[in-house]
Amino acid sequence: MKIALIGPVYPYRGGIAHYTTMLYRAMCGQGHDVLLVSFSRQYPRWLFPGRSDRDPSSKSLQVGMSNYWLDSLNPLTWLDTYRRIRAFEPSVVVLQWWTAYWAPVWLVLGALIRSNLRRDLVIICHNVLPHERSPWDVPLARAVLRLGTRFVVQSEEQARELTALQPGAEVTVVLHPVYDMFADDRLSKESAREHLGLPLAAPVLLFFGMVREYKGLADILVALPRIRESLSAVVLLIAGEFWKDKSDYLDLIKRLGIEDAVRIDDRYIPNEEVAIFFSAADVLVAPYREATGSGVLQMARGMGLPVIATDVCPVTACEGMVSVVPRRDPRALSEAVIRFFQIPCEREDCALDRGLDERTSWELVSNVVVGLKDVDEGL
DSSP: OOEEEOOOOTTTTSSSHHHHHHHHHHHTTTEEEEEEEEEESSSSTTOOOSSSSSSSOOOOOOOOOEEEEEETTTTTHHHHHHHHHHHHOOOOOEEEOOGGGGHHHHHHHHHHHHIIOOOEEEEEESOOOSSSSTTTHHHHHHHTTTTSSSEEEEHHHHHHHHHHHTTTOOOEEOOOOOOOOGGGGGHHHHHHHHTTTTTSSOOOEEEOOBBBBGOOOHHHHHHHHHHHHSSSSSOOOOOOBBBOOTTHHHHHHHHHHHHEEEEHHHHHHOOOOOOHHHHHHHHHEOOSSSSSSOOOHHHHHHHTOOOEETSOOTGGGTOSEEEEEEEHHHHHHHHHHHHHOHHHHHHHHHHOOSSSGGGOHHHHHHHHHTTOOOOOHHH
16 A cells, blocks of 8 residues: 655654654555655744754664655745655555644645545544643644544543544554664663662662653652652662753752752663663663653563553553552552552562564554544544
């Protein structure tokens, strides 16, 4: 089948670039003819909240062939991209939706594809609505999403949010596939901790990925004093770029008196270093207050690292996790961490399985996108 897939790939960084790359590889591996369309420019520098939208990795995750046609600020490139897609004559066009910033581009492309090209337009929703919302997010999301013929989301919560905006929409819930592309780089725990300067014997909790309020970093910080009462020399390793001023977190750490128990690496972690952090940790803590489909959780699964997560993650995706606790509940979170380290049999029994299964494979996403599985089969 001929598929036009639109989304960021290297040299852009982050989870959605990784997602696009892995989906492209799966589609090509299944024998599809894929036209991959990416961006010559994503965001103006002043608008991007991180230091850069470019991937600093020396070990980049690349695709074989990408066409960098779309400039988010140049409508002429949107029209030219449509003409190129039309010349390709795809059976399916795949857009990805995650922020209202892309609404003007997708409105133009989507309208042309639906009205002139008249092809199946599948929209993969990473976030139906953003975690930090503005008054224009709902109307812009509704305007874009009404152009889709089918939709793929990564949790039941997102499916409900989408159908609230687009009643009667054909929505398939597909769990976020496992990120196991860095698993072969794993080190021994001793080597990884030596590399990061961490104590060899102390319990190490990992909080990984860009730091935003909805990810609940404050909750694990509040839980840490109680954890220390039971575990003594515990270390919380925070590895990821802060998207806002981190002074509030630093003040909280100081007020709680846990400065010596917290290590912060405030930057985007390049691909070649990801395995070091996951290898050094005993458990990933994911105290999310909201979630859609977390690439960090699926990266932990791919690396074989146990996870303590809140109850916002999809139930099926939580299978095999150490513990699922209520969101915004530091006491429950502390109890789960303490139990993990104090009950060895529980820790040994619930280590995550690195193996892929049908529900978390990239091939399933590909099959749903191209229509080879219906809605029920995709669940």
